[in-house]
Amino acid sequence: MKIETLIIGAGAAGMMAAAHAGPGVLVVDHAKAAGEKIRISGGGRCNFTNLHASPGNFLSQNPHFCKSALKRYTQWDFISLVDQHQIKWHEKTLGQLFCDNSARDIIAMLRAEMERAGAQLWLQTTVSEISHDGTHFRATLTRDGRDTTVSARNLIVASGGKSIPKMGATGLAYQIAQQFGLPIITPRPGLVPLTFSDDRFKPLAGVSTPARISAGGTSFDEALLFTHRGLSGPAVLQASSYWTEGDAISVNLTPATLLPKLQAQRQSDGRKSFTTILSQHLPARLIAHLEQTLPLSGNIGDQSDAALQSICDALENWELTPSGSEGYRTAEVTLGGVDTDALSSKTMESTVPGLYFIGECVDVTGWLGGYNFQWAWSSGWAAGAAI
Numbered sequence: 001m002k003i004e005t006l007i008i009g010a011g012a013a014g015m016m017a018a019a020h021a022g023p024g025v026l027v028v029d030h031a032k033a034a035g036e037k038i039r040i041s042g043g044g045r046c047n048f049t050n051l052h053a054s055p056g057n058f059l060s061q062n063p064h065f066c067k068s069a070l071k072r073y074t075q076w077d078f079i080s081l082v083d084q085h086q087i088k089w090h091e092k093t094l095g096q097l098f099c100d101n102s103a104r105d106i107i108a109m110l111r112a113e114m115e116r117a118g119a120q121l122w123l124q125t126t127v128s129e130i131s132h133d134g135t136h137f138r139a140t141l142t143r144d145g146r147d148t149t150v151s152a153r154n155l156i157v158a159s160g161g162k163s164i165p166k167m168g169a170t171g172l173a174y175q176i177a178q179q180f181g182l183p184i185i186t187p188r189p190g191l192v193p194l195t196f197s198d199d200r201f202k203p204l205a206g207v208s209t210p211a212r213i214s215a216g217g218t219s220f221d222e223a224l225l226f227t228h229r230g231l232s233g234p235a236v237l238q239a240s241s242y243w244t245e246g247d248a249i250s251v252n253l254t255p256a257t258l259l260p261k262l263q264a265q266r267q268s269d270g271r272k273s274f275t276t277i278l279s280q281h282l283p284a285r286l287i288a289h290l291e292q293t294l295p296l297s298g299n300i301g302d303q304s305d306a307a308l309q310s311i312c313d314a315l316e317n318w319e320l321t322p323s324g325s326e327g328y329r330t331a332e333v334t335l336g337g338v339d340t341d342a343l344s345s346k347t348m349e350s351t352v353p354g355l356y357f358i359g360e361c362v363d364v365t366g367w368l369g370g371y372n373f374q375w376a377w378s379s380g381w382a383a384g385a386a387i
C-alpha cells in the first residue's frame with residue numbers, strides 16, 4: 001500500500017500532525033482508542049494548554065529548540081481551534097485551561113480535524129520491520145492478524161514517551177531513532193512523586209500544605225502533598241523534573257514569612273503552647289511530626305527571638321534526600337528523548353530526510369499545567385505544516 005505519510009501514534013501530537021499533513025496520511029496506534037492520555041488528563045477535563053506558555057516552561061538539553069514551534073503555533077492558536085469547535089473551557093489556576101465538560105471533547109475535536117483533512121486511522125495496529133530504501137519508508141502493519149506493508153514518503157514518529165506503560169506507552173520512538181543512528185538523551189521519569197526508603201512520612205499521608213520546593217536550582221510555589229511513600233503534589237511533581245537522583249531537595253514550608261507573625265502572637269497569645277500557635281500556620285499533623293526533631297515544647301511566650309528565628313530557619317530550609325521516584329508507573333511525562341541536535345526546530349524533521357519526531361518522544365518536556373499538550377500541538381503542527 002502506497003501512502004504519502006505514515007504517523008505512528010494517535011495521541012495528542014500525532015492527531016495534530018495528521019490534521020495538517022495534507023493528503024495521503026495514515027495514522028496507526030496499537031491502542032483501542034485514539035488519545036487515551038488526553039482522555040485521562042486533567043482529572044478527565046484535560047488541561048489542554050496554558051495562557052502563559054513560553055519557552056521558559058520547558059526542559060531540554062537545548063532550551064532554544066522549542067522556541068520556533070511554540071511561536072508559530074501558540075496557545076492562542078489552539079484556543080481558537082477549541083473555540084471554533086464550540087468547546088467551553090475555563091481557567092482553573094496559574095493560566096491552566098481546562099474543558100468545562102470533558103477531555104473527550106478535545107479528542108472528538110482532533111478526530112474531526114483529522115477527518116476533515118482526509119487522514120485515515122488504524123487502531124489496534126502494531127508496527128514492525130521499519131526500513132528506508134533511500135526515498136521511501138516501509139513498515140509492516142499488523143491488525144486483526146493480517147499484515148500490510150506500507151510504503152510512505154514521510155514517517156512521523158509520535159508514539160510518546162515511556163510514562164504509564166499500563167496505558168500502552170513504549171520506547172518505540174527511541175528504538176526508531178537508534179535504528180536510524182539518531183542520538184538520544186537518556187529518558188527518565190518527570191512530573192513524578194518522590195519516594196523515601198523508610199516510611200517516615202506514612203503518618204502524614206494525605207496532609208497537604210502550600211510550600212516552595214527547590215531542586216536543581218529551580219523552585220516552585222504550589223501545594224505539597226505527603227503520601228505513604230514520600231512526597232507529591234504539584235510543587236513536588238514540578239521540582240521532580242529538575243531533581244537528580246542522590247541530590248537533596250529543599251522544602252520551604254513557610255514561603256510567606258512566619259517570623260513577624262510568631263513575634264506578634266508571642267505578645268498577644270503568650271500563654272498558648274508553641275505547637276498550638278504553629279498549628280494555626282501549618283497542618284497540625286505536620287507540626288506533630290516536626291516536633292520529633294525540632295524543639296517546639298513550651299509556650300510561645302517562652303520563646304526567645306533567637307529560638308523563633310531558628311525554628312523559622314528550619315521550616316524554611318528543610319533538606320530532604322529522596323531515595324528515588326515512583327518511576328514511569330505514575331510519571332506524567334518522560335524527560336529526555338530524541339536529541340534535538342538531530343532535528344530541525346522549524347519542521348521537526350530529523351537528519352534522515354522524511355523522518356520526523358514530535359511530542360513527548362522529543363527531548364522537550366514541559367512543566368505541569370498544560371505545557372506538555374501545548375508542546376504536542378506546536379510540534380505536531382510544525383511537522384504537519386512542513387509536509
Ligand code: FDA
Pocket residue numbers: 008009010011012013014028029030031034035036037038040041042043046047048049125126127158159160161163164167168169170171172331332333358359360361369370371372373374376
Ligand atoms: P501520547 O502518549 O499522547 O501518544 C502516543 C501514542 O502512541 C499513544 O496513543 C500510544 O498508544 C501510541 N503508541 C505508543 N507506542 C506504540 C507502539 N509501539 N505502536 C503503536 N502505537 C504506539 N499534559 C498536559 O499538558 N495537561 C494535562 O492535563 C496532562 N495530564 C496528564 C495526566 C496523566 C495521567 C498523564 C500520564 C499525562 C498527562 N499529561 C498532561 C502529559 C500529556 O498526556 C503528554 O505530554 C502528551 O499526551 C504527549 O503527547 P504525545 O502525542 O507525544 O504522546
